[in-house]
Amino acid sequence: MSTPDKTNQDMFSPLKIGTHSLKSRLIVGTGKYDTLALMRDSLAASGSDCVTVAVRREKLYDREGKNLLDFIDLDRFTLLPNTAGCYNATDAVRVARLGREILRSLENPGADWVKLEVLGDSKTLLPDPLATLEACKRLVDDGFQVLCYTSDDPIMAVRLKSAGAASVMPAGSPIGSGQGILNPNNLKIILEYLKSDDPDYPVIIDAGVGTASDVAIAFELGADGVLLNTAIAHARDPVAMASAMRHATEAGRLAYLAGRIPRKLYATASSPEEGLITSRPW
């Protein structure tokens, strides 16, 4: 049995991904907010110290004059650039390199890593496994620490880890769907397979979170981190939801470390069986 000291120590241990070390186990996206000010306040409330960003063309016309980075405290947040919107390995590698170039000039520690996302279909936004594996290999060869978005397929997760991914990030359910964790059994198998001889290997549940309980469930299953965006950005009150996600991260992680009781089919009384003044019906 873990001692309270051990549980407490594990609770506050950083999330280590490759050479990076994050204080919070919650990684949040910066997309889909109504305003950049609302995004800034939500990021603050989430307690996160790592945010994802996307690489896109500069708008040459109708510029608002404000850049996303004016609203992100680069001393607090490590940026994690993504390859969202890429449908083949060549595009993903190209976008990853452009993201690295921007972050290098900002002197942000996130310059050497990337959230790899290679999609197979614009309706489901499910990953293309073959193109994801190919892009992962190429980016690892190019010196990137690759955090790899994938489906909840355990065999694919093993392949990506073998290809050198710094973290495998299975989806709970499709991106932006808010369906939560559809197949906890697959995630349990992924966690078992990837950690069997490497217990500190980071597995992050990425995508599909709808509300705080989904985050808590991910951590209770043993995930090392959760990455989410839409569940905060499109909540009725994003700042309040960001706070809820922070609490769910702590609650889920702490519950995992504390160790849940086994599920049993029949009841077990909490009050003593001895000393009853009443009689049982049978």
Add this chain to the structure above:
Amino acid sequence: MICIEMNGNRKEIEDDVSIAQLLEQSEISSRFCAVELNLEIVPKDEYGSRRLVSGDKLEVVTLVGGG
């Protein structure tokens, strides 16, 4: 004048313009951007010396919100 392609759009610019000058004319802060010229990333310290020629394809990208 020469014709280049910038972020997917045809654009006429003067001869002998550097990437740095083009960014300035386009009101783009080089701090937050990366530049790809004919599919090769241009290091920031070369923006002033790299001159554009007719037919060049330029991509100027920045970071935006994403998940």
